[in-house]
Amino acid sequence: MNVRQWLRFPSEIGTVTVRQEETRRLMADVLDESFAGMGLAMAEAGHLEANDRVRVSYRGLPMDARVRHISPMANGYYRVGMEWVTRPPRLRLYREE
Secondary structure (H helix, E strand, O other), rough: OOOOOOHHHHHHHEEEEEEEEOOOEEEEEEEOOOOOOOEEOOOOOOOOOOOOOOEEOOOOOOEEEEEEEEEEEEOOOOOEEEEEEEOOOOOOOHOOO
């Protein structure tokens, strides 16, 4: 049984940029977020694989993330699950007690 540690919540961000290596930039719509990562909808995900490390421009901050899964969606896009490697600064405060 797969039990999530963090609850997902709808995102208000809209679109983010995902950088794979220094030269490849991909646009993604944010579907949902959690304290551990985010779910994205991407038109192009052919070069991404599970466990790839990428950099996501998240609320103006460059955040390192790891691709956890990629699955096709009915609309032709791909759902890509990302797990934060480095947590956003405001989220780190909750863990430093």
